[in-house]
Amino acid sequence: MRIPQIQIRTTDAKIDLHIAKSQQHIEQPKATQHIEQPAAILDINTTRSVLKIDSSQARRDIGMIGPLESSANYAEEGKQGALQGMARRASEGRQLMENAGKGQGRATIQNIAKQNHGPHRTPFNIKFIPSVGSVKIDYTPGTTDVNIQRREPIIDAKVNKPIHDYTPGKVTGTMVQRPDVDINIVI
Numbered sequence: 001m002r003i004p005q006i007q008i009r010t011t012d013a014k015i016d017l018h019i020a021k022s023q024q025h026i027e028q029p030k031a032t033q034h035i036e037q038p039a040a041i042l043d044i045n046t047t048r049s050v051l052k053i054d055s056s057q058a059r060r061d062i063g064m065i066g067p068l069e070s071s072a073n074y075a076e077e078g079k080q081g082a083l084q085g086m087a088r089r090a091s092e093g094r095q096l097m098e099n100a101g102k103g104q105g106r107a108t109i110q111n112i113a114k115q116n117h118g119p120h121r122t123p124f125n126i127k128f129i130p131s132v133g134s135v136k137i138d139y140t141p142g143t144t145d146v147n148i149q150r151r152e153p154i155i156d157a158k159v160n161k162p163i164h165d166y167t168p169g170k171v172t173g174t175m176v177q178r179p180d181v182d183i184n185i186v187i
Contacts, residue, residue: 002187004185004186004187005185005186006183006184006185006186007183007184007185007186008181008182008183008184009180009181009182009183009184010179010180010181010182011177011178011179011180011181011182012177012179013175013177013178013179014175014176014177015173015174015175015176016173016174016175016176017171017172017173018171018172018173018174019169019170019171020169020170020171021169022166022167022168022169023165023166023167024164024165024166024167025163025164025165025166026162026163026164026165027162027163028160028162028163029160029162029163030160031157031158031159031160032157032158032160033155033156033157033158034154034155034156034157035153035154035155035156036153036154037151037153037154038151038152038153038154039151040148040149040150040151041148041149041151042146042147042148042149043146043147043148043149044144044145044146044147045144045145045147046142046143046144046145047142047143048142049139049140049141049142050138050139050140050142051137051138051139051140052137052138052139053135053136053137053138054135054136054137054138055134055135055136057130057131057134057135057136058130058131058134058135059130060134061129061130061131061134062129062130088116092112095108095111095112096108096109096112
């Protein structure tokens with residue numbers, strides 16, 4: 001006994017697709033901005049420094065004396081010289097008067113002459129001209145006051161929207177071969 005057989009044949013479907021790609025264009029314009037920076041306000045106040053130099057004592061030490069002070073000094077020296085001369089002559093007169101009756105007339109005059117005309121030693125020493133500390137310096141420093149007032153920048157920014165252009169893609173299909181199923185029974 002034979003068993004019938006079934007033969008099945010299939011034919012696949014064939015489709016032809018036409019695909020149009022989508023198109024997309026995006027452009028971002030730059031932002032529009034305006035920035036302005038106002039200048040800061042700067043205020044500077046100063047007081048002057050003062051430097052005082054007094055060299056009058058140093059000038060006196062080296063002999064640079066003004067005419068008024070010079071004539072006053074010479075007048076004082078002359079007055080002192082006159083007073084010393086009067087004192088010397090009074091002292092000599094007193095010596096003559098006291099020794100006049102004692103028989104020493106000539107000896108007294110000789111002693112007075114020796115006192116006035118003997119060798120005199122002139123004192124000498126090292127002297128620093130001008131003297132130390134003769135120039136006086138006085139300095140008062142000045143001050144500086146700086147005030148800065150900061151000013152904020154002015155920023156005006158405008159964001160531009162992007163330009164977006166999109167064309168969608170398209171897919172079309174055509175059936176080239178239809179599917180088919182063929183069944184046969186063989187006995």
